[in-house]
Amino acid sequence: MRLLIVEDDPVLSDGLSVGLGLSGFTADTVGTLADARAALGSSDFAGVVLDIMLPDGSGLDLLAELRKTGSRLPILLLTARDQVHDRISGLDAGADDYLGKPFDLQELAARLRAMLRRQEGRASAVIEWNGLRLCPATQSGQIRGKNLRFSRREFTILQSLIEHPGRILSKPQLEERLYGWQEEVESNTVEVHIHHLRNKLGREFIQTVRGIGYRLSGPADEGRPQ
Amino acid sequence: MNSIRRRLFIILLVATGAIWLSAVLWIQHSTRTEVGNVLDRRLQESAQMVASLIERNGGIVGPDTAALVDEAPALPDTGQHDFARQLICQVWGFDGQLKSGSSGAPPVQLGDGHEGFSEREVDGEIWRVYSHVDEELGIRVMVGDTLGMRDRLVHGVAIGLLAPAVLILPLLAALIWFAVRRGLEPLDKLADALSGRPATDLSPLKNSRAPSELRPMIDALNGLFRRVDGLRERERSFTAFAAHELKTPLAGLKTQAQIAALAQDTGTRDKALAQITRGVDRxxxxxxxxxxxxxxxxxxxxxxxxxxSGARILADVVDELAGLAQARDIALQLKTEPTEWRTAQAALLAPALRNLLENAIIASSRGASVEAQLTRDGEKICFSVLDRGPGISEADRPHVTERFYRGAASSSDGGSGLGLSIVATAVKAMGGELHLAPRKGGGERAEIILPPAPSVTPF
Incomplete structure (x- = not known):
């Protein structure tokens, strides 16, 4: 899942990018509000980790701007100001969650997963589809009683597809979820990951829609002869 | 004496007492004069009355003729003293023979024989006498009284005046004490208002109903409250700022430490450890x-x-930052013009120079050089720090010396928004000027210009 991190402290910014990467997120970092606006305008993010005290203004202003334009983008405020009244004003300004500095990396990852899950309208931490149980926290799954392990990118593709089972996602859409700005997009990686996923889940679990992209097959497709 | 109330009370009491005393003395003096005049007139009238009675009696002077003086009109207000009886009368013939004398009259001639007043001492008593000379009858009528009697009379009048004064003075003292208390009540009220305040209450005192004498003091107090409040506000915002600002680097350190613990590969772990070192430095x-x-x-x-010595302070700061410069591969160049300039404000100058120099080192790219100079410009002393870094952006320039202001560029090197504000505060306190300007050929030129004799301006 691709996140935008708005944080001006270089050490923390690097730590968030690397640390959330370890939990299966793809993170892009910016240090100012201006850069954050530019990034949000040009790319598609699943969520934002937003610092409040930034060099060119308050993160709360960006939050207010986004909510005013009707954006439902999940936003977690990450800030040194974590008194009760700060948290209240942050949440009231439209934040989905609030975490005070310093924080635990695992807790941040868990809160982000929960935040994104709520965004998808799910309450359970485990996603189920067509006999597959997928656990974002451990990036693992179960199908027909068999335990499965996925690489970060495999898992990101699978999760993107499973969150909108009927929808077709194009190759560029999947690539955008896979790669941050610093990473170079390798050609045909998506195909390679889809291939590995089909090996683990069964050939028909992911359908190729010729010329458009990929989608998951529904339960109705199950009885079809392979 | 530290009590205004006691001081006022004593001043008022002494002043009132003195006025009373002089009034009494003046009354006594005028009474004495007045009584003297009245008694003198009585002596004169009595002598003339006795003479005219003798004349009416055909010029015959009997032995009890002098007793006629007792018929003289009594003095008014003589009270218990029977001054009427104190008149003595003698009738002397021109031949020097005492023709008649009233009871108690001494056997010697009281007057000097001439018409008019005279005084004579007989048996230790001074007599005041009026002599009436009647040429036709050939007699001298002398009527007199003693000065002792006169004094007693005057004393009686004076005591009559003093007695109520003795009664009134304590009453007056009580009244003055009460008046002083009432008069100083606004001071007590002010003291109550101040002592009843909690330490956190720095709201201004109301002075609309205070007496005009107290208003300057209340205004001064309110001014002090404002300054203390400002100082406390500054301290509070400073503490809050410090706490918040330290939380972010701590969060960075914790995150990197957790990455180092979680990382599977040595590359990620080593990078996290390097970030921890960087975070600790920052x-x-x-x-x-x-x-x-x-x-x-x-x-x-x-x-x-x-x-x-100013040159010594600069050299010490350059020394202190040599390690940082070396770590960043920056050449630090120190150029000092010979000068005897000295300052008592090393505690202000050193932090200012250190922050300027540190900023210059951090802004410079590897291999660049930073120059620290001390020059004389006429009477003035000029410390300059020159670098070849990116310089301050024009958008940030008006704000860089504000406390906690962080320009967009400062986030990359992790500036706290404190450095230049420290410099500006210190330079202002030294009565100098801070100039920040782009350097010819790229970079920033920072100058601290100080007066020849550093003066302290109130903050």
Whole structure:
């Protein structure tokens, strides 16, 4: 899942990018509000980790701007100001969650997963589809009683597809979820990951829609002869 | 004596007492004069009355003729003293023979024989006598009284006046005490209002109903409250700022530490450890700047007795930062013009120079050089720090010396928004000027210009 991190402290910014990467997120970092606006305008993010005290203004202003334009983008405020009244004003300004500095990396990852899950309208931490149980926290799954392990990118593709089972996602859409700005997009990686996923889940679990992209097959497709 | 109330009371009491005393003395004096005149007139009238009675009696002077003086009109208001009886009368013939004398009259001639008043001492008593000379009858009528009697009379009048004064004075004292208390009541009220306040209440005192004498003091107090409030506000925002600012680098350190613990590969772990070192360095710099800020704020209110050479202070700061410069591969160049300039404000100058130089080192790219100079410009002393870094952006330039202001560029090197504000505060306190300008050929030129004899301006 691709996140935008708005944080001006270089050490923390690097730590968030690397640390959330370890939990299966793809993170892009910016240090100012201006850069954050530019990034949000040009790319598609699943969520934002937003610092409040930034060099060119308050993160709360960006939050207010986004909510005013009707954006439902999940936003977690990450800030040194974590008194009760700060948290209240942050949440009231439209934040989905609030975490005070310093924080635990695992807790941040868990809160982000929960935040994104709520965004998808799910309450359970485990996603189920067509006999597959997928656990974002451990990036693992179960199908027909068999335990499965996925690489970060495999898992990101699978999760993107499973969150909108009927929808077709194009190759560029999947690539955008896979790669941050610093990473170079390798050609045909998506195909390679889809291939590995089909090996683990069964050939028909992911359908190729010729010329458009990929989608998951529904339960109705199950009885079809392979 | 420290009590205004007691001082006022005593002043008023002494002044009133003195006025009373002089009034009594003046009354006594005028009474004495007045009584003297009245008694003199009685002597004269009595002598003339006795003479005219003798004349009416055909000029015959009997032995009890002198007793006629007792018929003289009594003095008014003589009270218990029977002054009427105190008149003595003698009738002397021209031949020097005492023809008649009233009871108690001494056998010697009281008057000097001439018409008019005279005084004579007989048996230790001074007599005042009026002599009436009647040429036709050939007699001298002398009527007199003693000065002792006169004094007693005057004393009686004076005591009559003093007695109520003795009664009234304590009453007056009580009245003055009460009046002084009432008069000083606004002071008591002010003291109550102040002593009843909690330490956190720095709201201004109301002075609309205060007496005009207290208003300047209340205004001064309110001014002090405002200043203390400002100082406390500054301290509060400083503490909040320091706490918040330190939380971010701490969060960075914790995150990197967790990455190092979680990382599977050595590359990620090593990178996280390097980031931890970087984070500690940055946090260390921030803490040092917070301490500098406190040191500068404290130095403003105090003066050091000893002076230090300006060139020496600059050399020490350059020495101190040599390690940082070396770590970043920056060549530090120190150029000092020979000068005897000394300052008692090393506690202000050193942090200012250190922050300027540190900024220049951090802004410079590897292999660049940073110059620290001390020059004389006429009477003035000029410390300059020159670098070849990116310089301050025009958008940030008007704000860089504001406390906690962080320009967009400062986030990349992790500036805390304190450095230049420390410099500006210190330079202002030294009565100098801070000039920040783009350097010819790229970079920034920072100058601290100080007057020849550093003066302290109130913060």
């Amino acid at each position: 946090t260390d710099r921030m803490v040092r700047q917070l301490l500098d800020m406190t040191a500068v704020d404290n130095a403003i209110d105090s003066t050091q007795p000893s002076t230090q």
